[in-house]
Amino acid sequence: MPELPEVETLARDLRATVVGRKVTKASVSPDAPRLVQEMPVEVFEAGLRGRRIEGVSRRGKYLMLALDKGMWWVLHRRMSGNVLLRPVKAPDEPYIRARFRLDDGNELRFVDLRKFGTMWLTDDPAPILAKLGPEPLDEAFTGDVLRETLKKRTTAIKAVLLDQAAIAGVGNLYADEALHYAGIHPKRPAKSLTKAEVGHLHEGIVRALEQGLANLGSSVGNAAGEEVSLRDHVNLNGESGKNQEYLVAYGREGRPCRTCGTAIERMKLAQRSAHFCPQCQPLRRRRKRAAKRG
């Protein structure tokens, strides 16, 4: 699913391909009535027409395209949203919810099986992004910053990692990965983490996200060998990422922990599946020696 590494990969691909291009036509499918936010679809389509893309950035899981005339095109992929860059004449993929013709013979296609994706056209993106917490890959995001956030929270650490107001851009997959790297059980109350554990978690978050980014994202739901698979994240050219091959926790239920060989377990937490190693990520501190009985 698109989290920080997947959205950042998309932002980088777009920066290399569509900056300087002009949108000559925008059309949103009538079967995606929730795609455009806060304005009628016709206003959105007319507002994008003729706009030049001047820059591409990312905040949390939001993709931001800076347009001329001070406008911003903001996009959130949610669960199954993908952006593809294709020649106008290329055959359609299934589930195209909107298309944006460019002035070079290509078009951007927003493909979204589950229709959770959202877009805005605005002269001020700040309200859309207002609740987001710090960017985990910024230098300003330190172990101390994370410790300040966690010390007030009584809920499970994994629920906090999923809270975009606590840390922007971490979702279910990278939260499981970060907790595994840190050796922390997903159910541990956030405020119960020691200073050392918060340090390990900080390192785990950065490590999980940077590895995902280096591998151009995780594509866990796509059928192997399918050229353009649309059940999960694909990049601008339609290819899957590679990070699913390197995951240590997410989606590995029943398979051996890469550290100790114990079977990875799955549990329900905060209405999400949480994957963890019961040996490397114990809920309670293990006794140093087995208790003697009798």
Add this chain to the structure above:
DNA sequence: AGAGTAGCCTGTAAGC
């Protein structure tokens, strides 16, 4: 105010 959860959405897979 923090915590917990229904609902949005559709294809796949498990269960009867």
Add this chain to the structure above:
DNA sequence: TGCTTACAGGCTACTC
């Protein structure tokens, strides 16, 4: 075999 149900999950809106 064919139908029903559960599941995947980012985020908002809602309740307690």
